[in-house]
Amino acid sequence: MITDEQVSRVVDELISAATTRRPVQRLTARFPEMTVEDSYRVQNLWRERCEAQGRTLIGRKIGLTSRAMQMSSGITEPDYGVIFSDMVFESGSILQTRSYAFPRVEMELAFVLKDDIAGPNASIFDVLRATEYVVPALEILDSRIELANRTIVDTISDNAAMGVIVIGGTPMAPTEVDLRWISGILYKNQQIEETGVAAGVLGHPANGVHWLANRIAKHGDELKAGQIILAGSFTRPMPVSKGDTVFADYGQMGTVTCQFA
Template sequence: MMDDATIEAIADELLEAGRSRVPIPRLTARYPEMTVEDSYAVQRLWRHRNEDAGRKLVGRKIGLTSRAMQQATGITEPDYGAIFDDMVLETGCSVAWDQYSHPRVEVELAFVLKKDLTGPGCTIFDVLNATDYVVPALEILDSRIEMADRTFVDTIADNAAMGAMVVGGNPVRPDAVDLRWISAILYKNQTVEETGVAAGVLDHPAAGVHWLANKIAAHRDGLKAGDIILAGSFTRPLWVSRGDTIHADYGPLGAITCRFD
């Protein structure tokens, strides 16, 4: 386990990288002994520093839950990060492209909870029972650490690469549709770039949510009523450039559009 001073120093580096938009050198190149637990310790301290600065925690993201994402990254275990209030954008928004480093977009579903969820022992049925509604969402991936050769350990410390999310479309109750068969078509500048089905996320988009509740229970943490949980991408990440327009068509669940300016 890394000592507290090193964890603090890394968290401070990441805070500064978020402000300056200059990614820091890869952590695993500088700290080859760094473990997954070390990374989550960095992330927790980074999160608390942000909360102390006035940002409000409104939910969590789950990453690397689909085969598409695992094959794109070479990583086979999910991870998670924090969502703050200023990360939640609405469809139709203009996104400041230079506010992010290496922005990419993913197609997801967001679960909004009406009850607390805590592990261990949380099941998919507990998740569905605790969910108020499910709504289409895009995740904007960011990177405060250099991209080249980064590992799972780097990504976790970097708040699981969470930049922002765009919410839109039609909210639905979790029993109103077959969540596994929700599908989406992702366009960039009127060209279809990716398609996907929500079952690509661990066979059911709610599966990542109960994984998360059980995972954070080890740190005496839980999910709260009102939390937004980004359940994981069912497409590969799509690189975006300044001026790109992104449109995600979820069929009966509506659509999300945003532009990177």
């Protein structure tokens, strides 16, 4: 474990890195004793500092939901981060490339809740009952910590590599469609770069949501009505740079686009 003083110092560095776009040295290189719980201590203090600055929590993101990503990271469960209101953009938005250090794009589904979901015994059925609608979303990953040789501990500390999300397409109730079979085609500059199907997210994208409700229940927290829960990617991260146009086709659920200026 690392000390409270070290946690506070790391959070100071991450806040600075978000402003300067200069990633900090990998935490696990400096603190090899850091654990997953230490990384959530860092993330929670970072969240508290952001809220103290006036940022509004409106949701959560779930990451590392695919089997392949878990195996490559050496973990057996997903991770999670928080979403603030200033992280959400509409389809068609022009994003400023200079705002990100290492921007990458993933295709996901976002659950918008009409009821609270509280663990520790939440199930997929609780998620489906509590969801008002599901909507296509692009997650723009970013990093405030250097990418080379980073581990799950570094990623969680960095708010699970959350940058922003772009929401669009056709909102649908979870009973209107078999969410496992929502497929995606991800284009960059009119070229297909990635394809995937939502069953790649833990067998069903709602599985990540009840996992999260149960995970945060350990800390006396719960998912709240009105929150957006980003359920996890079913495509690999696609790097983007200045001038790139992104187009994501979700079939019957519509499309989401953005451009990097």
